Amino acid sequence: MKQLEYKKVLEQDMFQKISGHEQVVFCNDPSTGLRAIIAIHNTTLGPALGGTRMYPYSSIDEALEDVLKLSEGMTAKCAASDVDFGGGKAVIIGDPEKDKSPAMFRAFGQFVDSLNGRFYTGTDMGTTMDDFVHALKETNFINGIPEAFGGSGDSSIPTAQGVIYGIKATNQYLYGSDNLAGKTYSIQGLGKVGFKVAEQLLEEGGELYVTDVNHQAIDAIKTRAVELGASVKVVGINEIYGVDSNIFVPCAMGRIINDQTIPQLKVDAIVGSANNQLQHERHVQILHDRGILYAPDYIVNAGGLIQVADELYEPNRKRVLLKLKAIFDSLLEIYEQSSLDCITTMESANQKCQQRLEEQRARNNFFARSKRPKWNVRV
Numbered sequence: 001m002k003q004l005e006y007k008k009v010l011e012q013d014m015f016q017k018i019s020g021h022e023q024v025v026f027c028n029d030p031s032t033g034l035r036a037i038i039a040i041h042n043t044t045l046g047p048a049l050g051g052t053r054m055y056p057y058s059s060i061d062e063a064l065e066d067v068l069k070l071s072e073g074m075t076a077k078c079a080a081s082d083v084d085f086g087g088g089k090a091v092i093i094g095d096p097e098k099d100k101s102p103a104m105f106r107a108f109g110q111f112v113d114s115l116n117g118r119f120y121t122g123t124d125m126g127t128t129m130d131d132f133v134h135a136l137k138e139t140n141f142i143n144g145i146p147e148a149f150g151g152s153g154d155s156s157i158p159t160a161q162g163v164i165y166g167i168k169a170t171n172q173y174l175y176g177s178d179n180l181a182g183k184t185y186s187i188q189g190l191g192k193v194g195f196k197v198a199e200q201l202l203e204e205g206g207e208l209y210v211t212d213v214n215h216q217a218i219d220a221i222k223t224r225a226v227e228l229g230a231s232v233k234v235v236g237i238n239e240i241y242g243v244d245s246n247i248f249v250p251c252a253m254g255r256i257i258n259d260q261t262i263p264q265l266k267v268d269a270i271v272g273s274a275n276n277q278l279q280h281e282r283h284v285q286i287l288h289d290r291g292i293l294y295a296p297d298y299i300v301n302a303g304g305l306i307q308v309a310d311e312l313y314e315p316n317r318k319r320v321l322l323k324l325k326a327i328f329d330s331l332l333e334i335y336e337q338s339s340l341d342c343i344t345t346m347e348s349a350n351q352k353c354q355q356r357l358e359e360q361r362a363r364n365n366f367f368a369r370s371k372r373p374k375w376n377v378r379v
């Protein structure tokens, strides 16, 4: 009896945790060591889409919490970027440096395939296009694949481009010009996205402070700076928050805007690619009160989503470029609206997303076509 009650509490706890989500799938393949969780948050706008992260989570709870938050963010990102997909994401529990294998990604591909088009996925932190070339052998529900395989290539390129548009919009709003030159930027993380952002800022005359746990990434940006006749200052991983610069550009992990880091910040704005930068929603209000402009992460980092969603309809670079440029206007609109309504930038962005979701729900009536994008999605 006691055991039954205990089980009931556990079940309630689990369903409470996933109460905002449509479906959560645990994937277990001992033969390849695959332990993954796929979370589908909301398919109002279309099938779920979102990258797969590989990270050495210290517990299943930590992995679950991450995937739930990331997939929820994808619903907002799709809504805000006018993309006909819904919110989903996956995490693989393991160290990307040590635990990966082609067999593991093939096994993961089989799990993705079993969802029969409810979930499309590709790269995120800790995974690369090559990993998904293996998954592609098992399923077609993969995006962000190399051009040689009929895809649109590395999605971190448009993500980085979107971050640059976000920084330009922020400079325009704060300093009256979108020029990147003559400003200082502190960048956390020089991976697939952060490195490209750093490179373009250097090329356009920005001054950089950078940090990364990976020394090769640091060496690479130093070399690139020398080639460009520019210079970068390297700071410690915990020192990055206290750097006196114009803009903090987080391009590594989430939850880095929190009670410990906010008091250290000496920047005018935060504009970066990292997903879920705010530890809690209340932190955006604290930033607002301190006069630090926050660029909502899911607006700034939508470039990869824009490209991979486009790829599923058939890659078209011109269309992607137009949508990437829209990040500049969208962010400026959010800044201006939040100032007019005396609300935070996140509240302003969320209102925009809610409006699109409600409009789509109103269209999803008995006569509506099935909840699929209107063009021929590759299956």
Ligand SMILES: NC(=O)C1=CN([C@@H]2O[C@H](COP(=O)(O)OP(=O)(O)OC[C@H]3O[C@@H](n4cnc5c(N)ncnc54)[C@H](O)[C@@H]3O)[C@@H](O)[C@H]2O)C=CC1
Pocket (backbone or CB within 6 Å): 123, 124, 125, 126, 127, 155, 156, 157, 159, 188, 189, 190, 191, 192, 193, 194, 211, 212, 213, 214, 217, 237, 251, 252, 253, 254, 273, 274, 275, 301, 302, 304, 305
């Ligand atoms: N790749 C993409 O197209 C997109 C990425 N994002 C988000 O942007 C962020 C970065 O993504 P990627 O560049 O793809 O990942 P990545 O794995 O290529 O790069 C992450 C970098 O951060 C570094 N890092 C890890 N912990 C750190 C720490 N404590 N301090 C400083 N550096 C640290 C890593 O060494 C690595 O160089 C992630 O939050 C990801 O979810 C969001 C949208 C799309």
Ligand SMILES: O=C(O)CCC(=O)C(=O)O
Pocket (backbone or CB within 6 Å): 049, 050, 051, 052, 077, 122, 123, 124, 143, 144, 155, 159, 275, 301, 302, 303, 304, 305, 308
């Ligand atoms: O960038 C991608 O490949 C897909 C989109 C995504 O997962 C994200 O924006 O976090």
